[in-house]
Amino acid sequence: MIPKIMQASKVGFPCDRNLWYAVNGYESEIKTRTQRIFDVGTALEPIVVDWLNQDGWVTFYNSGSQRAELELYANIKGGKIGGHPDVFMENSYVNNVLADIKTMNERAFISWKRNGTLKDKPQYADQLHVYAYAAMAAGAPVDKLAVVGVNKNTSELHIDLFDYSEERMNEIIKRAERIFSLDTPPEQGDRMESWACQYCEFAKHCDIYQAKHKQDTDVGNSIMKTNEPDIVNAIELLKEARELSKAGKELENDAKAVLDEQVRKQGVKSVSIGSLILTLTETSSTRFDSTAFKKAHPELIQEFSKTINSVTYNIKESA
Numbered sequence: 001m002i003p004k005i006m007q008a009s010k011v012g013f014p015c016d017r018n019l020w021y022a023v024n025g026y027e028s029e030i031k032t033r034t035q036r037i038f039d040v041g042t043a044l045e046p047i048v049v050d051w052l053n054q055d056g057w058v059t060f061y062n063s064g065s066q067r068a069e070l071e072l073y074a075n076i077k078g079g080k081i082g083g084h085p086d087v088f089m090e091n092s093y094v095n096n097v098l099a100d101i102k103t104m105n106e107r108a109f110i111s112w113k114r115n116g117t118l119k120d121k122p123q124y125a126d127q128l129h130v131y132a133y134a135a136m137a138a139g140a141p142v143d144k145l146a147v148v149g150v151n152k153n154t155s156e157l158h159i160d161l162f163d164y165s166e167e168r169m170n171e172i173i174k175r176a177e178r179i180f181s182l183d184t185p186p187e188q189g190d191r192m193e194s195w196a197c198q199y200c201e202f203a204k205h206c207d208i209y210q211a212k213h214k215q216d217t218d219v220g221n222s223i224m225k226t227n228e229p230d231i232v233n234a235i236e237l238l239k240e241a242r243e244l245s246k247a248g249k250e251l252e253n254d255a256k257a258v259l260d261e262q263v264r265k266q267g268v269k270s271v272s273i274g275s276l277i278l279t280l281t282e283t284s285s286t287r288f289d290s291t292a293f294k295k296a297h298p299e300l301i302q303e304f305s306k307t308i309n310s311v312t313y314n315i316k317e318s319a
Contacts, residue, residue: 004079006176008130011081012123014196016189019179021202023079028201040152041103045086048101048150051157052089060088072134076173078180082134083127087148094161098132099146100124107243109151109158114251117147117160125162129169239315 004023013019022028030038049061062070062085073082087099102124104112112120128145135142146161179186188196188208203209263271264280271278294301 004180005073006079006081006179008081008083008127011130011172011176012126014189014191014193015200016179016186016191017206017208018196018200018202020182020185021205023179026202026205029204030201034199041101044103044150045101048148048157049087052087052148057089057091062086072131072138074134074137077177079176081130081173081176083131085131085135094144096141096143097146097161098128098135098142099148100128100131101148101150103150103152105240106151106153107240107247109149109156110247110251112149112160113158114254116162118162121147125168126172129164129172132164133169235315238313242315
């Protein structure tokens with residue numbers, strides 16, 4: 001019997017059913033756009049490794065992605081887990097770092113850099129834990145794990161270092177062994193997230209996906225399905241712009257909270273950092289209380305109101 005294998009790159013996927021299809025050899029269908037995103041990431045890996053070397057890191061780069069020479073697997077009950085790690089690296093401050101290179105769009109990069117891998121990209125942390133578990137089982141030392149992230153919009157590079165957790169690894173093994181043991185597809189599981197169906201390469205096998213897709217079709221018979229490049233690009237740009245706007249507002253609020261505490265409350269009115277000068281200006285203004293006016297004078301609101309037609313573009317993920 002061919003042993004079941006769960007790839008490290010899959011272990012953090014939130015849907016149990018997706019993992020079951022993967023370890024049982026079901027045929028996958030990866031969307032062209034998704035595959036191209038993977039291809040861009042793979043193509044950029046050697047460039048990122050060069051940047052690491054330029055920044056003083058000593059690296060061992062396991063080139064080739066899924067066809068890389070170095071494979072690390074560890075046996076668990078019912079099969080084995082592992083894969084092809086990207087990079088082992090060290091510098092004068094930290095040794096034996098096992099790292100994975102991830103390229104991200106600007107919205108994802110900003111969120112990940114602010115919140116860290118463990119909170120923002122737990123699937124990346126799970127992937128690195130599997131590599132580390134297999135590496136240590138083979139006798140290789142691992143002192144730290146790291147995601148080396150690159151902003152595809154700006155080429156900014158950031159490294160997030162974190163510790164290996166035996167508790168986390170035990171949960172990963174427990175989940176993998178449970179999925180190995182099942183003879184039929186499980187439910188999606190309590191880790192399931194709304195975006196997972198959209199990126200599932202086993203959708204054609206999944207009755208849960210098919211049922212959701214049928215519901216969307218029944219409800220949305222008027223939906224125009226199109227691959228017209230201009231329309232596709234416009235919708236994706238609108239979605240990304242809104243996500244960037246939200247992320248930017250969160251960053252601005254975080255920055256203002258620090259400045260309020262460490263600058264404004266200290267009575268400082270101007271701060272210089274290199275070529276940048278921050279100036280604080282406090283103002284007061286009077287604003288019209290429309291809510292109170294509506295309650296006090298409803299007849300005037302009706303008299304001076306006018307109808308304005310507008311269009312709102314709402315975007316949601318389909319199943």
